[in-house]
Amino acid sequence: xxxxxxxxxxxxxxxxxxxxxxxxxxxxxxxxxxxxxxxxxxxxxxxxxxxxxxxxxxxxxxxxxxxxxxxxxxxxxxxxxxxxxxxxxxxxxxxxxxxxxxxxxxxxxxxxxxxxxxxxxxxxxxxxxxxxxxxxxxxxxxxxxxxxxxxxxxxxxxxxxxxxxxxxxxxxxxxxxxxxxxxxxxxxxxxxxxxxxxxxxxxxxxxxxxxxxxxxxxxxxxxxxxxxxxxxxxxxxxxxxxxxxxxxxxxxxxxxxxxxxxxxxxxxxxxxxxxxxxxxxxxxxxxxxxxxxxxx
Numbered sequence: 001x002x003x004x005x006x007x008x009x010x011x012x013x014x015x016x017x018x019x020x021x022x023x024x025x026x027x028x029x030x031x032x033x034x035x036x037x038x039x040x041x042x043x044x045x046x047x048x049x050x051x052x053x054x055x056x057x058x059x060x061x062x063x064x065x066x067x068x069x070x071x072x073x074x075x076x077x078x079x080x081x082x083x084x085x086x087x088x089x090x091x092x093x094x095x096x097x098x099x100x101x102x103x104x105x106x107x108x109x110x111x112x113x114x115x116x117x118x119x120x121x122x123x124x125x126x127x128x129x130x131x132x133x134x135x136x137x138x139x140x141x142x143x144x145x146x147x148x149x150x151x152x153x154x155x156x157x158x159x160x161x162x163x164x165x166x167x168x169x170x171x172x173x174x175x176x177x178x179x180x181x182x183x184x185x186x187x188x189x190x191x192x193x194x195x196x197x198x199x200x201x202x203x204x205x206x207x208x209x210x211x212x213x214x215x216x217x218x219x220x221x222x223x224x225x226x227x228x229x230x231x232x233x234x235x236x237x238x239x240x241x242x243x244x245x246x247x248x249x250x251x252x253x254x255x256x257x258x259x260x261x262x263x264x265x266x267x268x269x270x271x272x273x274x275x276x277x278x279x280x281x282x283x284x285x286x287x288x289x290x291x292x293x294x295x296x
Contacts, residue, residue: 001020001089001091001092002018002019002020003018004016004017004018004019004067004081004086004087005017005018006073006076007066009073012070012071013068013069013070014068014069014070014071014073014076015066015067015068016066016067016068016069016076016086017065017066017067019065019066019067019086020086020089020090020091021090021091021117021118022067022084022086022118022120023061023117023118023119024046024047024048024059024060024061024067025046025061025118026116026117026118026119026282027084027118027119027120027122028048028059029286030116030119030278030281030282030286031141031281032121032122032124032238032278033050033052033122033124033132033238034132034135034136034141034144034145034148035050035051035052035128035145035148035149035152035165036048036049036050036052036059037049037050037145039058039060041060043060044060044061044062044068045060045061045062045063046060046061047059047060047061047068048060049070049161050162051152051159051161051162051163051164051165052083052122052124052125053079053083053125054159054164054165055071055075055079055159056159056160056161056162057069057070057071057075057080058070058071059080059084067084067086082123083122083123083124084120084122085120085121085122085123086120088120090120090275093272093275094113096269096270096272097109097113097269097272097275097276097279098110098113100268100269100270100276101268104261105260105264108259108260109276109279109280111283112255112276112279112280112282112283112284113279115279115282115283115286115287116278116279116282116283119278119279119282121237121238121243121274121275121278122238123241124238124239125165125239126205126208126209126235126239126240127165127167127168127198127205127239128165128239129234129235129238129239129240130194130198130205130221130224130227130235130239131165131171131191131194131195132144132148133231133234133235133238134187134190134191134194134224134226134227134231135147135148135151135184135187135191136231136234137187137190137226137231146183147182147183147184148165150182150183151165151166151171151179151182151184152164152165152166154166154174154178154182155170155171155174156170167199168194168195168196168198168199169195169199170195171191171192171195172192172195172196172199172200175192176188176189176192179191179192186226187226189225189226190224190225190226190227193224193225193226194224194225194227197223197224202223203220203221203223203224205240207220208220208221208236208240209240209241214236214242214244214245217236217240217242218232218233218236221235221236229248230247230248230249233245233246233247233248234247237274237277242274243271243272243273243274243275244270244271244272244273244274245273245274245277246266246269246273246274246276246277247274247277249281251280251281251284251285252277252280252281252284254284255280255281255283255284256280258284
């Protein structure tokens with residue numbers, strides 16, 4: 001496994017090598033988080049900026065196998081290395097995924113993984129992930145981001161570069177009507193219920209994280225109004241480090257129907273089912289044929 005290390009610090013930017021197959025573009029383009037946006041900067045081939053873990057940060061790449069991070073060295077080592085899952089050996093994980101299937105099915109997952117090279121499952125904060133995927137219900141990404149931005153500007157804390165994600169207490173105290181005014185629609189009552197349960201301690205996020213059994217963790221999240229299996233799976237995968245979660249949406253249904261003749265049981269992927277899900281999702285949604293792979 002490659003071990004990321006900082007080779008240069010200049011003008012607030014860190015140069016990080018040893019990152020393995022990591023793509024800023026694909027990781028932040030696959031719909032797993034909603035608080036990062038592309039930046040036009042001639043210095044880099046692709047760059048995003050956003051706020052996570054209560055801090056403003058920028059990530060960039062130039063196609064040279066290095067990662068560029070606008071951050072302090074301390075924050076990179078203590079926050080961003082883990083946040084980006086750069087301490088996770090995806091080569092080993094991919095081998096596990098490939099060996100889980102055989103024949104044409106194995107070729108499908110290999111093809112999806114090739115098209116998705118560089119995607120990492122971000123380790124987002126549990127509350128932000130839960131709340132964000134409640135917002136995502138029956139919604140498109142631009143509108144999700146607009147709602148979350150408004151929520152942060154209204155009820156988050158002002159920091160350099162923007163606003164933090166609002167705490168459960170802040171949204172609970174705001175009330176359902178105020179949340180509705182952010183154009184959350186029917187989701188307002190679900191966001192308010194989630195915030196109220198987390199703020200009061202009725203739903204302990206640390207308890208969700210500590211569950212050994214997926215079904216137990218899912219059951220705790222299903223106690224929130226409006227949270228069904230898909231939202232729970234997204235929250236667990238992207239906010240609780242449950243890489244065995246396998247969210248099923250229209251794209252996953254499509255790829256399974258189109259490419260797996262006898263269907264697909266995600267449990268065959270074991271503890272890394274969520275990574276297989278991201279590969280399949282990204283491949284089906286963004287890559288129409290093999291010629292598209294080199295374009296991304």
